[in-house]
Amino acid sequence: MSSATPPSAPRAPSPRATAAAAAAAAAAAAAAVAAAAAQRLRLLALDVDGTLTDGSICIGPSGEAMKVFSVRDGFGLTLLREAGLELALITGRRSAIVEQRAAELHIAHVRQGIGDKAAALRALCAELAIPLEAAAFMGDDWPDLPAMRIAGLALAPADADPLVRARADWVARAPGGQGAVREFAEWWLDQRGLLAGLRERWLRADGTPGAPAAPA
Secondary structure, X not given: OOOOOOOOOOOOOOHHHHHHHHHXXXXXXXXXXXXXXXXXXXXXXXXXXXXXXXXXXXXXOOEEEEOOOOHHHHHHHXXXXXXXXXXXXXXXXXXXXXXXXXXXXXXOEEEOOOOOHHHHHHHHHHHHOOOHHHEEEEOOOHHHHHHHHHOOEEEEOOOOOHHHHHHOOEEOOOOOOOOHHHHHHHHHHHHOOOHHHHHHHHHHOOOOOOOOOOOO
């Protein structure tokens, strides 16, 4: 008489598989939070050095001589402004170059020499009658953390400090000054159902009156 072989017990998932599943669940939860925040967004505030630039600063005998900005980031900001978002720069340094870049992109709210970026963001939201929950802040280093913490949507470039990336609701694949802001712009426009129409508009542009033209 043969005896039946008892079924083997299910194999427990490996620690690596468990960690991967937990990371995937956390990423999905963060994506859901970011998508919900995108729907109520009315203001995007940005750090400058390390966010709109790669963090490099060229200093000559007379002081700061040069910053390098991405035209793709600039065009992304133009698209956001045309879509109705308020735009702001909140930076710890003071630079005439930043004023010039902001003027080119028609960014009306520029706060320089700021030690407390959270206080500056809070004051700007009060001035514009925009709740903090409807504001986003993108930064790359520790001084940006307080503003990120109070904003409804915290953003970071790919090469932000690890502590900043860990606290962000949305992290770009591109580094600061090299497309991170443009990446966010296209993500937000897509979340709002605007991206496909804008792409089609530019695909059809032929230089006739009324065709799109925007600073970058």
